[in-house]
Amino acid sequence: MRMKEIPQATVARLSLYSRFLAQAQKNGITTVSSEEIARGVGVSAAMVRKDLSFVGTFGIRGVGYNVRELHRYLLKILGLTAPWPTIIVGAGKLGSALAAYDGFRERGFQIRAIFDIDPEKVGHKLNGIEIYSLDRLSEIIKATKASIAIICVPANRAQSVADDLVRAGIRGILNFAPSPLVVPPEVVLCHADLLMNLELLSFRLSLGRKAFQTNAC
Amino acid sequence: MRMKEIPQATVARLSLYSRFLAQAQKNGITTVSSEEIARGVGVSAAMVRKDLSFVGTFGIRGVGYNVRELHRYLLKILGLTAPWPTIIVGAGKLGSALAAYDGFRERGFQIRAIFDIDPEKVGHKLNGIEIYSLDRLSEIIKATKASIAIICVPANRAQSVADDLVRAGIRGILNFAPSPLVVPPEVVLCHADLLMNLELLSFRLSLGRKAFQTNAC
DNA sequence: TAGATTGTTAATCGATTAACAATC
DNA sequence: TAGATTGTTAATCGATTAACAATC
Numbered sequence: 253m254r255m256k257e258i259p260q261a262t263v264a265r266l267s268l269y270s271r272f273l274a275q276a277q278k279n280g281i282t283t284v285s286s287e288e289i290a291r292g293v294g295v296s297a298a299m300v301r302k303d304l305s306f307v308g309t310f311g312i313r314g315v316g317y318n319v320r321e322l323h324r325y326l327l328k329i330l331g332l333t334a335p336w337p338t339i340i341v342g343a344g345k346l347g348s349a350l351a352a353y354d355g356f357r358e359r360g361f362q363i364r365a366i367f368d369i370d371p372e373k374v375g376h377k378l379n380g381i382e383i384y385s386l387d388r389l390s391e392i393i394k395a396t397k398a399s400i401a402i403i404c405v406p407a408n409r410a411q412s413v414a415d416d417l418v419r420a421g422i423r424g425i426l427n428f429a430p431s432p433l434v435v436p437p438e439v440v441l442c443h444a445d446l447l448m449n450l451e452l453l454s455f456r457l458s459l460g461r462k463a464f465q466t467n468a469c
Numbered sequence: 470m471r472m473k474e475i476p477q478a479t480v481a482r483l484s485l486y487s488r489f490l491a492q493a494q495k496n497g498i499t500t501v502s503s504e505e506i507a508r509g510v511g512v513s514a515a516m517v518r519k520d521l522s523f524v525g526t527f528g529i530r531g532v533g534y535n536v537r538e539l540h541r542y543l544l545k546i547l548g549l550t551a552p553w554p555t556i557i558v559g560a561g562k563l564g565s566a567l568a569a570y571d572g573f574r575e576r577g578f579q580i581r582a583i584f585d586i587d588p589e590k591v592g593h594k595l596n597g598i599e600i601y602s603l604d605r606l607s608e609i610i611k612a613t614k615a616s617i618a619i620i621c622v623p624a625n626r627a628q629s630v631a632d633d634l635v636r637a638g639i640r641g642i643l644n645f646a647p648s649p650l651v652v653p654p655e656v657v658l659c660h661a662d663l664l665m666n667l668e669l670l671s672f673r674l675s676l677g678r679k680a681f682q683t684n685a686c
Numbered sequence: 687t688a689g690a691t692t693g694t695t696a697a698t699c700g701a702t703t704a705a706c707a708a709t710c
Numbered sequence: 711t712a713g714a715t716t717g718t719t720a721a722t723c724g725a726t727t728a729a730c731a732a733t734c
Binding site for chain 1: 473562576611642650671673
Binding site: 260261262296298299302312313314463 | 731734
C-alpha cells in the first residue's frame with residue numbers, strides 16, 4: 253500500500269503556485285480562490301484543488317485560501333525555506349548564461365562557484381562568481397557546502413563530471429547536457445533540455461494541416 | 470475517430486533520438502537497435518519502438534534501424550530540415566545567455582535579432598547579433614522573416630510582448646517568463662521554466678525519508 | 687439562509703510497460 | 711535453420727477532468 257505520494261506533475265505546478273502566491277502577497281492580496289490561482293498560472297481550478305489536496309487542506313469552503321499561509325506552506329513543501337548553495341560546472345555559453353541569471357538567486361539557489369577545464373577561463377569571474385579549475389571540484393564543493401550542481405558541459409563529458417560530483421558529495425544534479433546520466437540512488441537527478449522545447453515548437457509549426465492539435469505545451 | 474496523433478511525450482523523445490542518431494552517424498555507425506538507442510538516451514527499448522511506431526516503420530526485424538535513414542526521417546518529422554529564423558525578446562541575463570548559446574544554431578534555430586526596451590542596450594551587439602528597440606519588432610521580424618520568438622522578459626511584460634509578436638506575424642513562441650500567455654489558436658506556444666527544474670530538485674532533496682521516490686525527472 | 691468555494695470521488699483520458707507473434 | 715529484433719497488442723499505471731456533497 254502506497255503512501256499518497258505527491259505526483260511529479262503536481263510538484264512542478266506547486267512551484268508555479270508558490271511563485272504566483274509570492275506575487276499576490278507582494279500585492280497585498282490576502283485571500284485567493286482556486287479559480288484565481290488557476291487563471292494566474294494557466295491551469296484549471298479543479299487541477300489546483302486536486303494538487304493542493306495532495307499536500308494538505310488549508311482552504312476555507314466558500315472563501316478560498318489564505319495567501320500568506322498557503323504560500324508559506326508551499327515553500328516549506330518545496331524545500332525552499334533555506335537557501336541552496338549551488339555550483340555550475342562548465343563555463344561555456346550556457347553555463348555563463350545560467351550563472352548570470354538572477355532568477356535562481358531570487359528563489360534561493362545561490363551560485364557559489366563555476367568550474368571549467370579551460371585554463372584561460374580559470375581565475376576569472378562571471379557576475380562576481382569565481383571560475384575554478386575542475387581539479388578543485390571536491391575542495392570547493394566542501395568549502396562552499398554546495399549540495400546542488402548544474403551540469404553545462406558537452407554531452408561526452410557529462411557522465412565523468414557527474415561521477416566527480418557524486419564523489420565530492422553533491423546531493424542533487426540538474427543536467428543540461430543531452431546525455432543520460434547514471435548516479436547512485438541517493439543522488440537526485442533532474443534533466444533540463446533547452447533544445448527539446450524548441451524542437452517541439454518546430455514539430456508543431458511544421459505540422460500545418462492538423463488544426464486539432466492543442467496549441468500549448 | 471482520431472487520426473493517430475503523435476503524443477507530446479513521444480515528440481519530445483524523438484528530439485532526443487534524432488540527436489543520438491546524429492552522433493551515431495558522425496561516428497560512422499550504420500545500424501542501431503532499439504536497445505542501443507534506448508541506452509543512448511536513457512529510456513526503455515519498448516518505449517523507443519513504441520515511439521517510432523507512431524511515425525512509421527523503418528526497422529528491419531532481427532537487424533535494427535538504418536541510422537542514416539531513420540535520422541533523416543526524424544529530422545523531417547520534427548521539421549528540422551530547414552533552418553528556423555528566430556528572435557529573442559529581452560536582452561537581460563537570460564536572453565543574453567540564450568542568444569549566446571550555440572546549441573540552438575547547431576540544430577537550425579538561427580537567432581537573427583534581439584530586442585529590448587533599455588536604450589542603453591539598443592544598438593549594441595551580443596555574440597554578433599544586434600539588439601533592437603522593441604518599437605522595431607514588427608519591422609525587423611518582417612525583414613528577418615523570423616517565425617519563432619523566444620520571450621525572456623519579466624512576467625508582467627510577457628503578455629504584451631506576446632501580443633506584439635502575434636501582430637507582427639510570429640508563428641511560434643517559446644516563453645521563459647513564468648506567466649501563462651494567451652495567443653490565438655494558430656500560434657504555437659511552448660513554455661520553458663528553468664526554475665521549475667531546480668525546485669523539483671529542491672523538493673526531492675528535502676524529502677529525505679522517502680527512499681522509494683524515483684531519482685530521475 | 688443563500689451564495690460561494692472547497693475537498694474528494696468516480697470517470698476519463700493518456701502514457702508506459704511487458705509480452706510475443708511476425709519476420710529478417 | 712537458429713538467433714535476433716521489430717512492430718503491435720493488451721495490461722497497467724498515472725494524470726486530468728467533471729461533478730457534487732460538504733461546509734463556510
